Amino acid sequence: MLPATTRVEPRLAKLLVDRPRRWLKDVLTERLSSRILEPGDRWVSAWPDAQGLSFQHRFSAEELAEEFEAAGLAIVDRVSTYFVLHASSAEGGERDLGRAPVYRAADDVRTEKLEDALLLVDLGRGTTFRLNPTGTIIWELASQGLTVPSIATELALRVKDGPAEAELLAETRALVGELVASRLLEPARPGSVS
Amino acid sequence: MIAGAVIAQLAEVARVVRALPAVERGRRTLGPKPLLAELRERGKKAAARGPEDRARLRRAIGLVDALCPGKRNCYRRALLEIALDAGGANARFVMGFRDGEALLGHAWLAGREEPQDRYDVRIEL
Numbered sequence: 001m002l003p004a005t006t007r008v009e010p011r012l013a014k015l016l017v018d019r020p021r022r023w024l025k026d027v028l029t030e031r032l033s034s035r036i037l038e039p040g041d042r043w044v045s046a047w048p049d050a051q052g053l054s055f056q057h058r059f060s061a062e063e064l065a066e067e068f069e070a071a072g073l074a075i076v077d078r079v080s081t082y083f084v085l086h087a088s089s090a091e092g093g094e095r096d097l098g099r100a101p102v103y104r105a106a107d108d109v110r111t112e113k114l115e116d117a118l119l120l121v122d123l124g125r126g127t128t129f130r131l132n133p134t135g136t137i138i139w140e141l142a143s144q145g146l147t148v149p150s151i152a153t154e155l156a157l158r159v160k161d162g163p164a165e166a167e168l169l170a171e172t173r174a175l176v177g178e179l180v181a182s183r184l185l186e187p188a189r190p191g192s193v194s
Numbered sequence: 195m196i197a198g199a200v201i202a203q204l205a206e207v208a209r210v211v212r213a214l215p216a217v218e219r220g221r222r223t224l225g226p227k228p229l230l231a232e233l234r235e236r237g238k239k240a241a242a243r244g245p246e247d248r249a250r251l252r253r254a255i256g257l258v259d260a261l262c263p264g265k266r267n268c269y270r271r272a273l274l275e276i277a278l279d280a281g282g283a284n285a286r287f288v289m290g291f292r293d294g295e296a297l298l299g300h301a302w303l304a305g306r307e308e309p310q311d312r313y314d315v316r317i318e319l
Contacts, residue, residue: 108227112315116291119315121289126225130297
């Protein structure tokens with residue numbers, strides 16, 4: 001049983017409950033629509049419901065963390081509230097709920113090989129991008145549906161005597177972010193990219 | 195005879211000037227794919243021109259392009275020709291890119307103004 005703690009003032013309750021609740025609602029909506037979460041996941045029904053929220057009224061963050069860990073749920077991040085990485089699926093077994101997003105090339109993007117580079121032309125928006133050889137590998141792997149960490153791992157194997165994997169991960173993250181911001185890559189459903 | 199040719203040329207310049215705002219607005223706000231679709235719709239409603247009329251149109255476009263602020267612009271010229279000539283609307287639009295220290299690009303209508311320079315990449319729409 002969880003021990004009860006002191007009562008929470010209304011302002012603090014708003015901070016602890018209302019804002020995380022709105023945030024969770026947004027995250028769940030987005031994750032359900034992209035099928036990262038699916039109806040039936042235990043996490044969906046267990047955490048943002050009234051009982052879960054009442055925990056925040058009655059117990060401290062540390063106590064909640066202990067309780068979640070005792071239930072076998074791994075907490076990977078804390079942004080106003082908790083984010084759960086793994087939960088048992090309705091069918092049993094573990095599903096990775098916090099997996100990194102995957103991408104695909106936007107529809108109107110044409111790619112053309114240059115001698116030592118790759119040219120990306122967005123025919124819908126009229127922008128061009130020239131990628132160097134490393135950027136070309138990142139583009140090819142990203143548009144095949146690999147996650148950023150997987151791309152960095154693959155890059156580390158392909159680039160002999162290159163930077164450390166942590167550096168490659170940062171570079172990959174930066175370039176993929178730039179390509180997404182330029183709408184050359186767009187988020188895809190996991191498993192939908194061939 | 196000469197007066198007639200001058201009047202025809204001036205009329206062509208006036209047509210180009212009328213089409214210019216829509217082309218410039220599109221050039222600045224849309225990518226080539228949606229812009230070409232829009233201008234081809236417009237161009238298909240224009241008269242199909244013979245060689246002489248087409249040459250007159252191209253002279254008018256060249257003049258207006260030269261008078262626009264900034265450098266002459268091949269993309270603008272090709273778009274104006276698509277918007278004002280049914281033949282231009284049906285022609286393939288080509289973008290050529292040449293790689294170097296900087297990426298150089300050129301745009302033209304296939305079969306009408308084939309460039310002398312070679313390009314590493316050609317994209318036809």
